[in-house]
Amino acid sequence: MSGLDWYLQINLKARHLRLLVTIDTYRNLTQVADVTHVTLPAVSKSLAELERGIGLTLFSRTAQGLVPTPYGDCLIRHAREMLTILHQARDELKALSSGTEGKVHIGMLPASASALLPQALSLLKHRSPGTNVMVIEGTKASLLPELWQGRLDLVVGRLPPPDTLGSFEEKELLEEPVTLMTGRHHPLARRKSLTWADLHPYPWILPPPGSILRDPLERALEAHNVPLTTNYIETLSVHVARAHLQISDFIAVMAGTPANDTTQPLCTLPLSLPRLLRPAGVLWNRNRSLTPSAQLMIECLEEAARQLRPDHDATAQGTSKSSKAHRINRSVMPLPNG
Structure with missing residues (x-):
């Protein structure tokens, strides 16, 4: 095992991840010391130990402050992802210990999913009152990076063009004219x-x-x-x-x-437009496992979409009439022998 492998697998701690992200945010060790309530020499020592353990220079010292090197950019990106995963694990553990069933973070694209998401949330709370939800409205440009980084579990709304999806999985739910x-x-x-x-x-x-x-x-x-x-x-x-x-x-x-x-x-207005958009649907990151709460939310979105489709009422009424006719026919049919 190389020194880099050993350090990343054995010696890298969550505090190192937080240090990297904080330095990247402020680019100044004095400010990092202030916001983390640690002395400046302690911050400098921690960064030096981290760079020495990895064997790579993570930041360049410039007149404008600390600037990440390509090695630093790489490790900072993964540090943010790992901290997000740790926070999600913390939230799930807290939910389990408090008797709730988890939390799902949803991004909603504006001007779409206006009926779909509320209907799905109603189904979710009916099936699992202990599953809590945070909904954040935003644009594709703001929500998809959050989904990729794991800060959102799902994004609901008008599906973007397929060539913009990258590592995202999608499920079409509802045609909205x-x-x-x-x-x-x-x-x-x-x-x-x-x-x-x-x-x-x-x-x-x-x-x-x-x-x-x-x-x-x-x-x-x-x-x-x-x-x-x-x-x-x-x-x-x-x-x-x-x-x-x-x-x-x-x-x-x-x-x-x-x-x-x-x-x-x-x-x-009685004027017909061609199909201008893709259907409403739900997106998630195929590289991340869906939590049970997120999986349940997708099921509720699918059910809500079925209920909102124009043919749902007609189908439901037809089924009801068929069932009623079946009950009437059974009432006049002779019972089988025995």
Whole structure:
């Protein structure tokens, strides 16, 4: 066994990992000593021992402070991942010892999964009240790195293009059509049929540039000769969009958003857009084991998706009628002998 192997497998401690991450954060040993409540000589000694044990220089001393070398960058990246795993183990152990059943950390992509995730959370709490959940809303750019680093267990929402997934596993859950929506008072809301030219006079609520929906939306509107005016609002917030539609003549492009919300009812315009987006679904890191809580959450998401599909009510009613007819038929059938 080489000296590097021996040090990493036998002598590397959690305190070394924390030291590396803290130095990388502050790049100054005096600040590291202050935030860790350790003397400056002790911090310097710990770093020197770590570099000597590994046999590599982890930081370069510059006028701007400590800068990680390529060896330092490598070890810091893995240190962050290992600390995340240790924190997750701590949380699971605490949950087990306190009688709860674990915790799942979920990232939710905005402007999607607005019905899917709440339905799944309701199923989860019904099946396992002791399983707790933290939900963080964010963009693909902010949530996928958190998922890769293990700070999130799952990301729920509109699935990104397959070529951006890398080491992530995905499960498609629900097709959510993209529709044009207005407030109930909008001049076009009372029309039973429309042409694309009817949209020209009105301002828009648009997803921001770089979001999953923006580019395919622009291409679809361009194909119908609908110009995007200079009068628009850009947001990924469903709440902002719904609220503004109530008080304006704007048109919004929304995915999977129910029109019949009792507090903020909207109108769906009778114009059909092509399939602009991939289905809503769930992502996880295939290189990390899913906790039992995360596995249960995926099961609840699958069940919620089945309940939200348009054919679910018809299927359920058909099953109910079939069962009722079966019971009636059985009541008039002669019983078998014996």
